[in-house]
Amino acid sequence: MRLITVAGPPSSGKTAVICKTAETLQADGVSVGVVKFDCLSSGDQALYERRGIPARTGLSGNLCPDHFYVSNIEDCLDWGEQSSFDLLVVESAGLCNRCAPHIKDVCAVCVIDNLSGVDTPRKIGPMLKMADIVVVTKGDIVSQAEREVFVHRIRQVNSSAVIIHVNGLTGQGGHELGRLLRDAAAVDSLQGKLLRFSMPAALCSYCLGQRRIGADFQMGNVKKMELG
Amino acid sequence: MDNSYADMTLERLFCEQPHAREFFSALGLSALPEGQTLGTTVAALNEELLLDVGIERQDLLRQFSDYMAGVERLRKQQQALVSSVTVLGGHDKSGNPENFRLELRPGEVTCIVGPTGSGKSRFLADIEWLAQGDSPTGRTVLINGAAPDLARRYAVEQKLVAQLSQNMNFVMDLSAEEFIRLHAESRMIADPAAITATILELANSLAGEQFTPLTPVTALSGGQSRALMIADVACLSSSPIVLIDEIENAGIDRKRALSLLADQYKIVLMATHDPILALMGQQRLIFKNGGVSSIRSTSPAERANLTLFEAMDARLTAVRHALRNGEEIAGGW
Known part of the structure; x- marks a missing residue:
């Protein structure tokens, strides 16, 4: 089974892109399943299922969604194997720009949208910098010039990825993205595989439920800003 | 390393x-x-x-x-010159063969007509994808008469098609001058200042109302935005094909806009049902049921009608102008 990780900031169009692409893949006889990771709630599973795409949801609640995702990814792969999918897409929550869900030797996709502004590529960490495929959405509503500048800015932080435009509403570009995903590497097991980059670190008193503010209550991995 | x-x-x-x-x-x-x-x-x-x-x-x-x-x-990149794009017909949604060979050349305007869902977008997607009989329509696209290097499919810096549509907006928080300069710099143009000045001048010549280099792009009127987008695509976009999805009537010289693109050796494809724009093209593709049902060259009789429609349009424009000036719309319009 082929495995794809899809990451990207909230509201960038991950779900729409996956839906449109999965539809073109299924039309070509490729069976696709999706696991959606989110934080508090998600209606996306129903959205997928309405389109005939089997889906599962993982909600991280008060845990870092990235850490939650990596602790569950092997089980997701098992579910995909048992369901005999040709291709399993794992959509991560992408709640912080420092997310790093991509895995070595597993096809990594990052979705970002033109509307988020030309400085956005600089603000996103490993999920963009280490992606194999960068999908740019919402290109139909900004000027051609902004699209070209946006692509240039992506190139500055990821010199090797394939950059492709997909329209999440009309599905334009979905067929082309599907062709790339069909060539993704097959993955039998994730046991011992490496993340492409370390996930955002955490482990301070606030991770463990501390609610009181003040130096006395900050313990563990605490970092201070310099205000000059 | x-x-x-x-x-x-x-x-x-x-x-x-x-x-x-x-x-x-x-x-x-x-x-x-x-x-x-x-x-x-x-x-x-x-x-x-x-x-x-x-x-x-x-x-x-x-x-x-x-x-x-x-x-x-x-x-x-001595912009690998595209001297022609050829599309060989595939089939429509029901599998009926299209049987056409269409040649698109720089400086030519081809219009695209047909109802919603008739396959216009797929046609453009086929060109962008450099279809080799492997898209849902089975069409084949040739560049300069030969099968293209398929590595180009995913080379975003060499995209074949640039787009202009009514739905497009500027979202960047920059002045017109800063904006064009930023685009020029991202294209590694040798003299960004010169090309920026040229584009602003062209845009102002297309727009009914003038704007200054310091006007924020987000504050431009509909007509001014469209004018700036057209001048920018004509002079700065690397793509040899320009796809236009309707140019609205709002305060822009559409005839000059089209000739500007043609003068810059762009292959212009325009989806429109505006009678004047549609007849300005050298030919038009008529879409039905996901396929090209026929290709029609603009005939001399149609060209004669174009002159007539332009005169009608000029009269309507004069009424619009009079309305704007608060005049009474009476008498022999």
Whole structure:
């Protein structure tokens, strides 16, 4: 089974892109399943299922969604194997720009949208910098010039990825993205595989439920800003 | 890893390759010491800083050489001239063959007509995808009469089609001048200031109402925005084909806009049902049921009608103008 990780900031169009692409893949006889990771709630599973795409949801609640995702990814792969999918897409929550869900030797996709502004590529960490495929959405509503500048800015932080435009509403570009995903590497097991980059670190008193503010209550991995 | 960069001091690197500085600041690595070589600087970078910006030390130099190679390619790109795009028919949604061979040449305007869902978007997608009988329509696209290098399919910097549509807006928080300059710089144009001035002048000649270089792009009127987008695509976009999805009537000289694109050797494809625009094209493709049902050249009789429609349009424009000036619309219009 082929495995794809899809990451990207909230509201960038991950779900729409996956839906449109999965539809073109299924039309070509490729069976696709999706696991959606989110934080508090998600209606996306129903959205997928309405389109005939089997889906599962993982909600991280008060845990870092990235850490939650990596602790569950092997089980997701098992579910995909048992369901005999040709291709399993794992959509991560992408709640912080420092997310790093991509895995070595597993096809990594990052979705970002033109509307988020030309400085956005600089603000996103490993999920963009280490992606194999960068999908740019919402290109139909900004000027051609902004699209070209946006692509240039992506190139500055990821010199090797394939950059492709997909329209999440009309599905334009979905067929082309599907062709790339069909060539993704097959993955039998994730046991011992490496993340492409370390996930955002955490482990301070606030991770463990501390609610009181003040130096006395900050313990563990605490970092201070310099205000000059 | 490219050792020639690793052995250079940052000072020399930034001086010889101004784009290098942008690479590091884009990654969140600004204020690097410029006296040392790049190799030394990278080796001395704080591990925590690398974790914060999200890049591994061993990847940094490789990414940098990749990026510089890309910059070099863009700069050298004698825009591989596209002298023709040929589309060979496939089939419509019911599988009926299309049986056509269409040749599109720079400087020509081809219109696209047909109801919603008739396959206009798929046709353009086939061109962008350089379809080789492997798209849902089974069409084949040739560049300069030959099968294209398929690596081009995913080479975003060499995209074949640039787009202009009514739904497009400027979203950047910049003045018109800063905006065009930014675009020119990202295209590695040798003299960004000169091309910026040209584009602003052209845009103003297309727009009914003038704007200044200092006007924020988000404050431009509908007509001014469209004028600036057209002038920018004509002069700065790297794509040889321009797809226009209707140009509205709002305060823009549409005839000049089209001839500007044609003068810049763009292959113009225009989806429109506006009688004047549709007849301005040399030919039009008529879509039905997902396929091209026929191709019609604009006939001399149609051209004669175009003159008539233009006169009608001029009269309506005069009424609009009079309305704007608060005049009474009476008498022999």
